[in-house]
Amino acid sequence: MNTSLLIVGIIVVFSLLSMRISKRFEIPLLIMFILVGMLAGSEGIGGIYxxxxxxxxxxxxxxxxxxxxxxxxxxxxxxxxxxxxxxxxxxxxxxxxxxxxxxxxxxxxxxxxxxxxxxxxxxxxxxxxxxxxxxxxxxxxxxxxxxxxxxxxxxxxxxxxxxxxxxxxxxxxxxxxxxxxxxxxxxxxxxxxxxxxxxxxxxxxxxxxxxxxxxxxxxxxxxxxxxxxxxxxxxxxxxxxxxxxxxxxxxxxxxxxxxxxxxxxxxxxxxxxxISMFVILGLLVFPSQLYGFIFIGSLLxxxxxxxxxxxxxxxxxxxxxxxxxxxxxxxxxxxxxxxxxxxxxxxxxxxxxxxxxxxxxxxxxxxFSVTIQGVLLKPLGKYLNLFQDQEEDHSILSMDELEELTIKKITLDKNSEYAFKEIKDLNLPHSTLIISIKRKDTYITPKGDIILLPKDIILFSEKTI
Structure with a gap:
């Protein structure tokens, strides 16, 4: 049992290590996990049948x-x-x-x-x-x-x-x-x-x-x-x-x-x-049996x-x-x-x-599919001009994220769902309170008729039950 747990832990760690290799060389993660399984298998260095x-x-x-x-x-x-x-x-x-x-x-x-x-x-x-x-x-x-x-x-x-x-x-x-x-x-x-x-x-x-x-x-x-x-x-x-x-x-x-x-x-x-699924699939396959399928597999x-x-x-x-x-x-x-x-x-x-x-x-x-199509997918999208110039601004928090932070601070973006709205119209959860609003160098007392503006720094608090 102890040996089995040791082997499982090593396989998981090597799988996580393969993620780094995957990112660095743009190799699809599925292939890396399967390779870990194949290396751990009976025809690999792990020798697990x-x-x-x-x-x-x-x-x-x-x-x-x-x-x-x-x-x-x-x-x-x-x-x-x-x-x-x-x-x-x-x-x-x-x-x-x-x-x-x-x-x-x-x-x-x-x-x-x-x-x-x-x-x-x-x-x-x-x-x-x-x-x-x-x-x-x-x-x-x-x-x-x-x-x-x-x-x-x-x-x-x-x-x-x-x-x-x-x-x-x-x-x-x-x-x-x-x-x-x-x-x-x-x-x-x-x-x-x-x-x-x-x-x-x-x-x-x-x-x-x-x-x-x-x-x-x-x-x-x-x-x-x-x-x-x-x-x-x-x-x-x-x-x-x-x-x-x-x-x-x-x-x-x-x-x-x-x-x-x-x-x-x-x-x-x-x-x-x-990780579990791909690694066990790698364990299940015997690489020596794949050699005879290279031509027909590539053609298909x-x-x-x-x-x-x-x-x-x-x-x-x-x-x-x-x-x-x-x-x-x-x-x-x-x-x-x-x-x-x-x-x-x-x-x-x-x-x-x-x-x-x-x-x-x-x-x-x-x-074959993951290696060839996967590696070329992003370059193809760039070549076809299907990628937008600007990435999504992940600094803008959604209401769901706000609800789960006990104390939180956000700087409003012009695209924020809270910008240009009065506090009373924000439809905040009952457990969420606005503690303070900082506009440039001025602190504003939160009131229902205060209109929030871009670049406002807002501090929220969530009441505990």
């Missing part, structure tokens, strides 16, 4: 729950509304068309049967939110494009998951029913939406009823509700990933105690989940991940107001990540034919 696809799948499922839930919590309703139709089109019809078009290519270039080709194509049909967001997090990509890329990558996994579940059941039953397949997909999506809205609406009221007064316990409660949402939805054959994404969006756009800190706590948990990556993706994006976004440059960037931003590899482990645990070949080939294609 691991080949349990079921454990990998279980860890991946838990990790995806946190990743999708955390992403949903930070998705703004305004962004969803502005990018809903293009992003939802790409997340649904885009996934389906990608799987269909890719099937023909995979079937013609591999020894997979038609059904295996379709299943393989479905596994690589969705994009990866974690990989895309990590690369774009410190950029000023124009909001119109960023919203589509973020929401699509966060919401297309459920569609791919539903398609894969259907295809696996199709493999097992060895029969096909058109109406049965349509009903299955509608049930997955329909129950996913219904459960997502239901749990999204009851989570905060239930938390208030329980009366959770500490932020760490609220984080635990939100995590538990994410598990309940996923589990309950899956039990009635709904799409659990879709449910937790919708529930998280509804929760994240409401005001609640310790909101900012809880979002940070969820990001912390998500970071640990990402170019044709499927880049070529088919570009065809589908240009086809579907033709009906929306996007320039050629914007469509090209959205196409290139369709990075693959851990999700296709997790999906591939499902084929192994189900004992499907050629499942190990699928896993190795998908693993190589993901590595």
């Amino acid at each position: 691991f080949d349990d696809a079921k454990i990998t799948q279980d860890i991946g499922t838990v990790a995806l729950i946190f990743i999708i839930f955390s992403g949903g919590l930070e998705t703004k309703k305004a962004d969803v509304k502005s990018a809903f139709f293009p992003s939802s089109t790409l997340a649904t019809a885009g996934v389906l068309l990608t799987a269909i078009f890719s099937t023909a290519i995979v079937y013609s270039l591999t020894n997979f049967t038609l059904r295996e080709s379709l299943l393989f194509s479905a596994m690589v049909s969705s994009t990866d939110a974690a990989a895309v967001m990590y690369i774009l997090e410190d950029t000023s990509l124009i909001k119109k494009v960023r919203s589509v890329v973020e929401i699509e990558s966060g919401s297309n996994d459920p569609m791919a998951y539903a398609l894969i579940l259907f295809l696996i059941s199709f493999f097992k039953s060895d029969s096909f029913s058109f109406f049965g397949s349509i009903f299955f997909l509608l049930k997955q999506i329909g129950f996913g939406i219904i459960c997502g809205v239901f749990f999204g609406k009851i989570t905060l009221p239930l938390g208030n009823f329980i009366k959770i007064f500490k932020e760490e316990f609220l984080t635990i409660y939100l995590s538990a509700m994410a598990f309940i949402t996923f589990g309950a939805t899956s039990l009635i054959d709904g799409n659990g990933y879709l449910a937790i994404y919708i529930a998280a969006i509804l929760i994240g756009n409401e005001k609640f105690n310790f909101k900012v800190n809880n979002l940070r706590n969820m990001k912390l948990i998500t970071g640990l989940m990402q 990556s170019i044709l499927v991940i880049i070529g088919v993706r570009m065809l589908v994006v240009f086809l579907l976004l033709h009906f929306f107001d996007f320039t050629i440059k914007e469509k090209f960037f959205i196409s290139w931003a369709g990075l693959k990540g851990a999700v296709p590899i997790i999906f591939a482990t499902m084929a192994i645990t189900e004992g499907l034919p050629n499942s190990q070949t699928m896993f190795n080939l998908i693993f190589y294609m993901v590595a």
